[in-house]
Amino acid sequence: MSLVLAGLFVLFLLMGLPIAVVIGAAAMSALNLGGVPLMVVPQQMFSGINSFALVAVPMFVLAGDIMAQGEISKRLVAFADSMFGFIKGGLSVVSVLAGMFFAAISGSGAATTAAVGASLVPELKRKGYDAASAASLIAASGTIGVVIPPSVPIIIYAVIAQESVKELFLSGFIPGIAMGVGLIAVALVQGHRRAYPRGTALSPATIMRTLVSASWGLMAPLIILGGIFSGIFTPSEAAVVAVNYAVFVSFFIYRDLTLSGLYRIVLRAGVTTAVIMFVIAASSVLSWALASWQVPGAIASFALSLSGNIYVLLILIMALILITGVFLETASALIILTPMLLPLAAQLGIDTVHFGIIIVVGLAIGMVTPPVAINLFVASTTANVPIEKIARAVLPYLLVLIVVYLLIAFVPLLLAL
Template sequence: MSITSWCLTAGFAWLVALGFPFAIAIGLAMTAALVLADIEPAFLAQAVISGAQQYSLLAIPLFMLAGELMTAGGLSQRLVDFASTLVRHRTGGLAMVAVLAALVFSAISGSAPATTAAIGAILIPAMARAGYSPAFAASIAVSAGVLGPLIPPSIAFIIWGIIAEQSISRLFLSGIVPGITLALGLLVICWVHAKRNNVPRLPRASMAETWRAFHEGKWALASPLVVLGGIYGGIVTPTEAAAVSCIYALLIGLFVERKLRPAQLPAIFAQAMRTSGIVCAIIAVSSGFGILVAQEQIALHFAQWMAQSIEQKWLALAALNIAFFLLAAVMDEIAIMVILGPMLIAIATRFGVDPVHFGAIIVTNVSIGMAAPPIGYCLFIGMAISKLSLGQISRAIWPQILLMLAVLFLTTYVPSFALLLQPR
């Protein structure tokens, strides 16, 4: 490899190991590579500006803002209340409420951390009071949060669609079956845990109570229909749908639920900006990184090496999944997608993997990484809400991790599992 390639690979890895933030590590590695390759340093500024000016990127801060507005406006509580009337009387019912509420909230926010925070803040304390172990309560909220990247509209699919230059709407569809399958598996885990630990059932909701919860939660339940109906009805693009979601959440929170106050808005906007700023900074800087990686043909050389070393498609996909899972346990998932994207796409092309199917594999991996010890984002949110240690939640979450790996196996080796809803 050339000295430029070493800067982009080993140099970047060394900076990350030293604890540099990913965006800064990418920028420094790029700067060193530019100097050594005698390329005009202004290329870095041009690449960052170009990477930040992608229209689809607007959807990321907008969906994050929509999730914040939904939570502050009380719509997440409405979802929990309605789901509770449906399943709370069953064995494991309150834990099932977390899964069902997360399933709907995922279709609003598109974010695993936002889903975990919104549902976990309400249900982790409630489950602990109802007789569930605090560690299991936190682990099920963390696991339910993983539905965020799988159920459309998904921020992870938006990012991958930009990287791979694929239809974001088609990528959204590829996550629905894996996401619903994961949700059903989590419901089974809730039932088994409650049965083994003799968690008492809650009283069944009356028809009047169920109707009242539905009536009060109708605006929250309508939000996914507005967003997804607009996208698949051809009325709005995913980015425009994100803007519609924000306006919807703002109007409902201010004028219908009336739990959102104008004085809260600056803090809500600032929180959404902080979270999305980190994501967008990594993507912006990485666009130049990707250009240099392509120029040095690092992805092509790696794909060729892998093709020579591994001939079977199934074995290549297994190797990618194992590598992705290990990386996701110690590295930011979005950074993995952005930095390794060109290499991953080259490998998928070499082995003839459908690009939409491959996107589903990548995002399912990313979703698992959000809950996988030791640095899954959702784990830290669960720790903050439950006041438990990483070790306590990690020991409780292993059945859910095994379930996620089973869903990943189906997504990887049964293409129709992910592509079932694709238009013919």
């Protein structure tokens, strides 16, 4: 029946159905053909989303959308520019640092790309930066948004793998920083080769002024992550705190948010959350079917029969994750791959937390790898540059992200803080 399931999945995918419908319809059809009572379907769908940890998903999505819309993101960019804008090609460095700052607030790659792009793209164009290259760098920086905590994909993985969200969050810092350092290195090389201009002159007074201006935004990750790691509140409670903090700062400190604006943001966040939850619910049925037919065990046995070398098998796993990220949206790929690959990772002796970071980073790279490259599409819209040009310009950044990905997989010490 597993072959029937795979065939139906491909068929529905080629028909152009939404991915959640593809997953749910394929699983339900295969179960029906296998004589399994369809009462299992609603039971597993409810079971898949009946988790307190998933409360954090809509809240972090909403908090990220609120902070991306107004002054919080703009002031974070201005602060980064005051510190590093003086470097030749410094705005490229600012693009990456702003992405890292916002990653520690939003938990979303697309939100990070949109927030940084809206703030920086006009200035990058005005200073003579290549528009396609600048947009692709911002899109690549957006991948850090799902690695540095808080991270929606990490929360989803934690629920599936029954692992600690706190431990996974803690392990996301160094990989996220490593991705940022790699992107900055490429950006600096390109800045010198293309003779990009210097930005804001280095001035202690300017740094202090922008620091004070951005202080409310900078405090957000300190409050959210500090509360989680100190044990004051759980990740789900932290997500609610993040929303309240974002609303308070936007309404009463920066005063850049109106009730009508908040209403539109809540609606958009609700739609995003509904899509994610539908995917999780449908994928829970698929995971149950795969487990019932012992597919994960068969995959593990087949992989181990190919080679007994842990490094060869790990490279095969990573290649599969990257390829899947090219064609599937992150949440969908994560929910499908985790139950299938986790038993194999366990047999190879890979720690559950380490594997979680491997799979999240691999799928994050898919956000800038066409055809399903959400960050590239967001950057294309923001910068008004054709997606084809951005897809070519992103190649140097894509290569360095893959190098960092290999380091994360084969040097587990990078996850330790």
